[in-house]
Amino acid sequence: MSTPLSDPLIIAGKTYRSRLLVGTGKYKDLDETARAIAASGAEIVTIAVRRTNIGQNRDEPNILDVLPPERYTILPNTAGCYDVETAVRTCRLARELLDGHNLVKLEVLGDEKTLFPNVLETLKAAEILVKDGFAVMVYTNDDPVVARELEAIGCVAVMPLAAPIGSGLGIRNPLNILTIVENAKVPILVDAGVGTASHAAQAMELGCDGVLMNTAIAAAKHPVLMASAMRKAVEAGREAFLAGRMPPRRFASASSPLEGLFF
Amino acid sequence: MSTPLSDPLIIAGKTYRSRLLVGTGKYKDLDETARAIAASGAEIVTIAVRRTNIGQNRDEPNILDVLPPERYTILPNTAGCYDVETAVRTCRLARELLDGHNLVKLEVLGDEKTLFPNVLETLKAAEILVKDGFAVMVYTNDDPVVARELEAIGCVAVMPLAAPIGSGLGIRNPLNILTIVENAKVPILVDAGVGTASHAAQAMELGCDGVLMNTAIAAAKHPVLMASAMRKAVEAGREAFLAGRMPPRRFASASSPLEGLFF
Amino acid sequence: MSTPLSDPLIIAGKTYRSRLLVGTGKYKDLDETARAIAASGAEIVTIAVRRTNIGQNRDEPNILDVLPPERYTILPNTAGCYDVETAVRTCRLARELLDGHNLVKLEVLGDEKTLFPNVLETLKAAEILVKDGFAVMVYTNDDPVVARELEAIGCVAVMPLAAPIGSGLGIRNPLNILTIVENAKVPILVDAGVGTASHAAQAMELGCDGVLMNTAIAAAKHPVLMASAMRKAVEAGREAFLAGRMPPRRFASASSPLEGLFF
């Protein structure tokens, strides 16, 4: 029924069956982290290098012990970075700790209240990282022009927010996401703002190539069950996109177009 | 990961694993009908008795040949009925043709343009059918007071519309559906108006016990794939409901409640 | 600039310049009531007969002292009635107290939690009142079939809710209101659920003939200023409706229709 093999997600030349990417923050403990991530079916797991031990502290538990890089593609991210230099340095540290692994998720935040990206600093950092040989997946706002610039710089995936990080509000501006998808040649993944399963399905129905989330799973009452829900929601949304939904109309009758209406 | 066995849908005393109910109209041919229904995982299939042969015409193909009652719970419906008498007569005909099977879906329509129910006639017909021994699942508008009346009459499930039949617009008034769910002791299933997978997931996230659809699957470009999408979406939405989603808030920070905002 | 004289609201044969109808509940005192209603420009003021003294209690202050029937069309309503008999009796009492004045607003509520109408009881009461010579303006849900029935019975205006009474949520289902307007020959006025000025404007843009509100004005921090806001919003919405808005489209370019999109 499912179509993972015939419809893979390809990022930086590597093929994935799952279109759900997850983070590792906010879980009760490492055991819950591992079980939720397993239930999500995710193959790419993003890790906040500034908050999580991937080898910086030799004497403390290493998250890679429960998320072995043989099984998961580790995606180090720059969460908590507010300027170009810190973000670039964080990516280089991650590459070193991960033996040359060059896939990163870049985020350069604009302020602590909204956690919106600073797109200017993001563009500068992306340019430096691409030139330095990184495969850059990049968190951005939902502005189609900014997304196009990030693609032009050479980012391997563009990741617009659905809503503010950690808000759970769902896709605030579906038309912007749709425009970004229509314009893009690289994968577009919604990153940040998803709160429940239907949000993830909607992102995929808009044509996104994947969804990245953390709080929506980790802050649910039952994270492992929510991880399973998200796995199915992403698959459902992808299949609905590929299946080609019926056009919406006011009524079943042939003569009930929606043109000119927009509520 | 999934929880079908521990979380069954119970209608009229019978237990179901699937919470997706489907119709049989608008498919290309009977083969596509059968394949799509199989892909949906549905265990309850609704059939418009006035439009579909379940034995009325002995010489024509019988839909029960591809939907054997041993495998599927057949749910005869009164689509196309605009008054109490026709609706009641249609249910009695179905019971006769199906050897005393007394589960029916009642719909009494109000007009041909909107296909909205006529709730007055629906209430009258429901009362007659319940007294006559039918187990009545009933299509209605999204008015919480009407839903409560239908439950009080003895209907075994109440099925508010998400949007007009065949519109594919999704849930027009989620707060009304939520209120109906909160007030109910019988199963609440969204019936009519779902257009794509995220709509089905949202219905389940609101706490509905199931979703019934036909056009959303049959009128997709690839109905079998859409049927699979809907199966996963209903499961995703149910699991998300059970998992207990994170509360929405404007920002990740603790001090960003949404109270008083409502966009 | 405005067009009140050339574009009157006509209810039960009487002509009004203002399309904003207001209630009298929840104000700090009678003085604030009078000032807010004056600022609203309303010509029709609805009064809850079961809660407000219009002469039942000879020794107490009479609201008609600050809302003289020479200046305002008094619209007695049946707020707080949950059955046919009480509603009908309340209307007859009002007619007696108001010397034969036969314009009433009928509401028969379904429950105390939602304050949704009980449309069955409403239809029965409406039938009795119309036969008894009343000019009935009737509060109802947003079901187009129920609205049509109420018009068929002989109600002089049909008043669907935007959202639950006192909620301030705005128009929950604009497509239903639009359908009611399209089908109607009598005036359609949105009643209940408006919370702020843009809601009132939107109701008028959908083609409604007027808006009735109470809490949105009385429960604002500054009721008199909100009354002025609502007056302008209703005029703005009416003028925008008459002016014929530009069609929405995704982009300014000619080739950006919205057909098939519906967020």
Place this chain on the structure above:
Amino acid sequence: MSTPLSDPLIIAGKTYRSRLLVGTGKYKDLDETARAIAASGAEIVTIAVRRTNIGQNRDEPNILDVLPPERYTILPNTAGCYDVETAVRTCRLARELLDGHNLVKLEVLGDEKTLFPNVLETLKAAEILVKDGFAVMVYTNDDPVVARELEAIGCVAVMPLAAPIGSGLGIRNPLNILTIVENAKVPILVDAGVGTASHAAQAMELGCDGVLMNTAIAAAKHPVLMASAMRKAVEAGREAFLAGRMPPRRFASASSPLEGLFF
């Protein structure tokens, strides 16, 4: 009733009664332009210098003949500019033609399809213009971090889009607009995307200081009447904002908060 004098809009030190700013494009002829602008009550009128004659062509009709600078504050804009240099040059040309008048509206567009701003080029151009002594009102996307940067550079007003220019879709992301308003010390005016009166009212209810529009008036069937509608809508929205709307809630009862719900 109204509060124009006690609640002025102040931009670059000058005081205005009207909070509605309008453009001059897309009208049938100059007479219609003049009548619509008069009906709008606007005191600030924006003119696309690259498309409209304000003196560049001595032998052709000059729009300032129908919009005398003694009566209107002329706001030259850089519509049609896609790079820093053209935008800056256009502003300087306008200043020259208008005898040193230094108030401009800067827009640097990102592409012809969406007409979204290019925020990077916009920031660069804004910086140059501010240093060159211009009072810059600036068109931008609805990103709160970009808005804050534009304010930090010294722009006198920040003008986020509601939706793409010429789309008439209304405010796509009210929470973003609200965040921009909350963070700002300079006036925030919604620019682009308003389609009808309720949209303008909503912008003001969010706390915006004003609204700028062109197509919504000029492309209405009756532009002069729509101009009047918009005038009233902006006043209505402003008054509603100042009046302090009732909090939305699910039901009138005290125990029906909306927290945790977000449809």
